[in-house]
Amino acid sequence: MDPSTSKIQWPGGKAFAFTVFDDPDFQSLDRGVPVYEFLSDLGFRTTKGVWPGVEGSPPSDRWGTCLDPEYLKWALSLQERGFEIGWHGASPKTSPREKTAEGFETFRRMFGHWPATLSQHYACKENMYWGDNRLSSAPLRLAYNVLTRWKNHDAFHGHVPGHPNYWGDLSKKYVKYARDFVFAEINTLEACSQMPYHDPARPEVNYWYAASEGHNVKSFTRMLREENQDKLEAEGGACIMYAHFAYGFATGGVVDARFRSLMERLSRKNGWFVPVATLLDHIVEQRGAVTVGAGERSALERRWLMHKIRYGTT
Ligand SMILES: [Zn+2]
Numbered sequence: 001m002d003p004s005t006s007k008i009q010w011p012g013g014k015a016f017a018f019t020v021f022d023d024p025d026f027q028s029l030d031r032g033v034p035v036y037e038f039l040s041d042l043g044f045r046t047t048k049g050v051w052p053g054v055e056g057s058p059p060s061d062r063w064g065t066c067l068d069p070e071y072l073k074w075a076l077s078l079q080e081r082g083f084e085i086g087w088h089g090a091s092p093k094t095s096p097r098e099k100t101a102e103g104f105e106t107f108r109r110m111f112g113h114w115p116a117t118l119s120q121h122y123a124c125k126e127n128m129y130w131g132d133n134r135l136s137s138a139p140l141r142l143a144y145n146v147l148t149r150w151k152n153h154d155a156f157h158g159h160v161p162g163h164p165n166y167w168g169d170l171s172k173k174y175v176k177y178a179r180d181f182v183f184a185e186i187n188t189l190e191a192c193s194q195m196p197y198h199d200p201a202r203p204e205v206n207y208w209y210a211a212s213e214g215h216n217v218k219s220f221t222r223m224l225r226e227e228n229q230d231k232l233e234a235e236g237g238a239c240i241m242y243a244h245f246a247y248g249f250a251t252g253g254v255v256d257a258r259f260r261s262l263m264e265r266l267s268r269k270n271g272w273f274v275p276v277a278t279l280l281d282h283i284v285e286q287r288g289a290v291t292v293g294a295g296e297r298s299a300l301e302r303r304w305l306m307h308k309i310r311y312g313t314t
Contacts, residue, residue, distance in 0.1 A: 019275060049085075186212055187238070226262075
């Protein structure tokens with residue numbers, strides 16, 4: 001089936017779908033709790049990434065991870081309320097294979113299941129198909145490497161069997177959905193109609209999903225401005241925002257005013273506000289799994305690289 005022509009019907013007569021994958025960087029409780037209380041009250045159920053943490057690591061690497069009992073308690077309370085807890089790596093620092101494996105076991109012990117959804121932390125060298133390996137063709141890789149001053153050239157090895165940081169087989173076994181490209185488009189499903197898709201050239205990831213640009217409160221509220229909300233609704237699309245809720249969404253316990261008014265407006269629409277994995281599972285149920293060919297993948301890569309050149313983010 002051609003995914004670009006098959007319109008998704010959302011459950012319960014909902015007109016569109018909206019969710020967020022929240023990257024946990026710098027997310028202290030005083031920054032995170034007010035944002036989630038606000039989202040929860042409005043009826044949003046999104047996905048919060050976590051690091052389970054690695055026992056015995058220095059305190060600086062355990063900060064903001066689930067090894068902090070208060071943080072874990074909070075993450076569990078969100079899961080109880082229907083938020084999804086996703087994977088952001090074993091810890092904020094690079095983990096060799098055995099630490100990643102330990103992290104998965106810790107995650108399951110803490111949350112009672114394997115993580116269904118992941119996004120990779122920019123600094124972790126165990127990332128899979130990351131850096132210039134996000135791109136398939138030599139000219140695109142060259143353009144990317146020049147843009148990033150070659151710092152991500154052959155830097156990530158999570159997908160390379162035999163490398164000390166390899167964990168691709170664990171990803172394949174435990175995780176269903178991994179994030180790759182981010183676009184400056186409110187309707188993520190329009191920007192990446194194949195989502196979620198399998199890429200045979202990157203076999204250790206079961207399915208990839210894309211996201212819409214919203215890494216801090218400024219870019220998030222720009223993306224979610226009124227006309228874009230109306231566009232998403234009119235198109236009956238799906239939006240998966242990529243965000244760091246620690247980046248300006250709540251200061252001193254107070255939720256940012258513009259973010260507040262936009263989310264309140266969105267919550268009054270007839271949207272399906274479910275976690276990332278629930279949303280993606282529904283798309284797969286509706287039209288089956290998509291496998292992308294090299295040509296389709298190249299088109300996505302080219303568009304993403306243009307986005308990166310323009311916006312400079314992930
Ligand atoms: Zn991160």
